[in-house]
Amino acid sequence: MIKDTRSQDTVIVQSKSKTKRYGLAALLVISASGLAWAGLNAAPSELSIDSNRVQLAKVERGNLTRDVSATGRIVAANAPQVYSPEQGYVDLLVQPGDKVTKDQVIAKVASPELNNNLKQQESVLQRLRGELERQKLDARRKSLSLTKTLDLAQVELTAAERENRRAELSIKKSLISQIDLEAAVDNLSRAQLSFAHAKQEVALAKDTLAFEFRSAKSDVERQQLVVDELTRQVRNLAIKAPVAGIVGNHLVQQKSAVSASQALMTLVDLSAFEAELQVPESYANELGLGMSVELSVGAKNIIGTLSAISPEVSGREVTTRVRFSGQESQSLRQNQRVTARILLENRENVLMVKRGAFMQQGGFVAYKVEDDIASRIEIAIGATSIAAVEINKGVQEGDTLIVSSYEQFDNAEHILLR
Numbered sequence: 001m002i003k004d005t006r007s008q009d010t011v012i013v014q015s016k017s018k019t020k021r022y023g024l025a026a027l028l029v030i031s032a033s034g035l036a037w038a039g040l041n042a043a044p045s046e047l048s049i050d051s052n053r054v055q056l057a058k059v060e061r062g063n064l065t066r067d068v069s070a071t072g073r074i075v076a077a078n079a080p081q082v083y084s085p086e087q088g089y090v091d092l093l094v095q096p097g098d099k100v101t102k103d104q105v106i107a108k109v110a111s112p113e114l115n116n117n118l119k120q121q122e123s124v125l126q127r128l129r130g131e132l133e134r135q136k137l138d139a140r141r142k143s144l145s146l147t148k149t150l151d152l153a154q155v156e157l158t159a160a161e162r163e164n165r166r167a168e169l170s171i172k173k174s175l176i177s178q179i180d181l182e183a184a185v186d187n188l189s190r191a192q193l194s195f196a197h198a199k200q201e202v203a204l205a206k207d208t209l210a211f212e213f214r215s216a217k218s219d220v221e222r223q224q225l226v227v228d229e230l231t232r233q234v235r236n237l238a239i240k241a242p243v244a245g246i247v248g249n250h251l252v253q254q255k256s257a258v259s260a261s262q263a264l265m266t267l268v269d270l271s272a273f274e275a276e277l278q279v280p281e282s283y284a285n286e287l288g289l290g291m292s293v294e295l296s297v298g299a300k301n302i303i304g305t306l307s308a309i310s311p312e313v314s315g316r317e318v319t320t321r322v323r324f325s326g327q328e329s330q331s332l333r334q335n336q337r338v339t340a341r342i343l344l345e346n347r348e349n350v351l352m353v354k355r356g357a358f359m360q361q362g363g364f365v366a367y368k369v370e371d372d373i374a375s376r377i378e379i380a381i382g383a384t385s386i387a388a389v390e391i392n393k394g395v396q397e398g399d400t401l402i403v404s405s406y407e408q409f410d411n412a413e414h415i416l417l418r
Helices: 016-042 112-172 176-235 283-284 357-361
Strands: 047-049 055-058 060-076 081-083 088-092 105-110 239-240 245-250 263-269 271-282 290-298 300-314 317-323 335-354 365-370 374-376 380-384 390-392 401-403 414-417
Touching: 055 335, 060 380, 088 263, 105 263, 105 374, 112 176, 176 317, 271 283, 271 335, 283 300, 283 317, 283 335, 335 380, 357 365
Parallel strands: 047 414
Antiparallel strands: 055 401, 060 271, 060 335, 081 263, 088 105, 105 239, 245 263, 271 317, 290 300, 290 335, 300 317, 335 390, 365 374, 365 401, 374 414, 380 390
């Protein structure tokens, strides 16, 4: 049987002074731990984050300008399209990118039908003019004949008056009978009546001739208007540039058949530009004509005015147009990219803080920093701009807020910033 080690054990008695010393050390350790825990409980924190990972901003009082950021491009304020005036075959005389001057012939349309119609109407005009000249000759001939008739009636009246006077003298001297006197009086009455009718016929005939002449002249004038209109249409077959600028692009092929009012090409007026901006749909109801717009084109800022707002939404954006003076647009280029601030409203003497990613929380909570401890508080925001946010409740001027994203905070009530 194997013996155990009981015979090798020795009993050691510990002195009372050493026991007291170890007990005092343990008490000191426990006391220090309690003090440390009490210090942490004075400012409890559920999360600890490096201060370099957050962005801080002070609450300030000042004027807040509500604005909306937008992007867009420079477009020509006047970019007319050129249309075919008639049906025919087009001959394009300029190429895209070519510079053109105002009233320069940029295209021609060949219209055989229109040219043939013009020639026919010119022939009708010549015929009517010939008839008018013939009408003039006939009027002169008829007028001469009428004058002759009137003159003969005047001669007969004069002769009848003379015979009447002779008969009156002769009856006094009893040289003729009463019957001869009465016959002379009848001849005088007949001559007077013939002369009066001749005068009326001549007047009526002259009025008739004048009416026929005016009618023939009116036919000529009406036909002249037809010819003038066709001449204008033929002249417009040589299409001129309505503005000075450059050719944008062709809308038809060279020598192709075109119909009346068909678009042929686009011209770009380089003397006047506008900005076409795309504004988020959420701001559409706040936009108004005449609002000021600050445009950034490269390193240059230009102030413009909102001149047009599209009534429709495309791709969750609203298209707007900004107009500015011609002098400011001299350094701009077609399709140049721009960024802009549309100034919606100006608020004076408000509490505001720098705008940041904390707005992703809905604007209801924020973290206020005091002595490296960030505490969650409730806030109420008002107007917002590109650079700042108005705060109506929960903060005072001079407070420091965390304005970066709160995603890493996990809704903690207190956060220690290391």
